[in-house]
Amino acid sequence: MNTVVIGLQWGDEGKGKIVTYLSRYYDCVVRYCGGSNAGHTVDYGDFKIVHHLIPSADGRFKKNMYIGVGVVIDLDVLLRELEQLNNLFPESSTLLRVCKQSHLVLPFYRELDGRIDAARNEPVGTTRRGIGLCYANRALRFGLRLEDFEDDQTVKERLRELAKLWNLELSIETVLEHLREAYERISHLLIDNVEAFENLKNKNLLFEGTQGVLLDVDVGTYPFVTSTNCSSSGVQSGFGYPIKIDKVIGVTKAYTTRVGEGPFPTELKGEEGERIRKLGGEYGATTGRPRRCGWLDFVLLRYAVKVSGCDELIVTKADILKNFEKIAVCVAYEVDGIKVHELKNLKDIHRVKPVYEEMEGWKDINSRAFTKFLKKMEQEVGVRISYVSTGSKVDEIIAL
Structure with missing residues (x-):
């Protein structure tokens, strides 16, 4: 069984926890896209881990982990994560393998990244x-x-080319010395793509996506997106070989959040949005930036399910909305006076006006109101809900 877990919103849906929980049922967890811009927080109860590059396998179950060719590696970040993993789960770090053909995020890329974004007419965040x-x-x-x-x-030749391309003054020897030292410390984890594929081809694999479908470079809210195919479509290239995916699991919050710039039809800019942010601890795991918060958007969720081929849903952070007397859900958009329920693309998403339905809030997940909310979600999206997360900790989750 090969399964991929993806976010159905703009990231931050709680994929790290979900992958950690599900990893107990698989032989290996595979990261196939993104880089250290990902921040998958896993709460074990006594401690938390934030995964940026290392797959979110449950360290208690000693699962294999593989970073595929589609992931870009910041060696400094990887080394810090390995140290953290060694301290918490000493045996787990020996179960990690990293594709030799993965590209490196070089130290001077960070400054250039900021310079490029600052030069835009409208920064993408x-x-x-x-x-x-x-x-x-x-x-x-x-x-x-x-x-x-x-x-x-x-x-050395590659570094000289890059310095020439980006008009940089680099001390090639200094950069090389830093990279060489870091490389030597992780070299024992490296594996060729072909060997990795041979080792994993008869295993049950859990593919871990980063960000979310709405941030996918091709089907997301372009240009306010990430740089990769972080939807299910990125698995083949990110793994490096054609592979059959048996199941696509989409993760969505019971509300919506977004970090950075870009359109957000259901954003709540007043007191309700701030209340959700505080209750949900909605601050970026990678950057610490406050997340923009809003009501659940069924129009975007339907779109994300369709373009990702999602087979089932997992709902997270339902507990955050406890004790809201009323909540709202977006069931349609109004565009130039016309009501729209389905989207063919996202190019005019900044122009839409959300059409809401009000629903009764809930006190706990066993209440009639919460059951009604889940049924409404399944009816609107057309995909069944398999799990509901009931808290931040790994094992705070129930199967439906």
């Missing part, structure tokens, strides 16, 4: 971690890969 620039250099064939460190001369 990048995390300024150098992720987009790394993917751009990969596409331009100027990228530096982990396997290049098998020959220092190759690395």
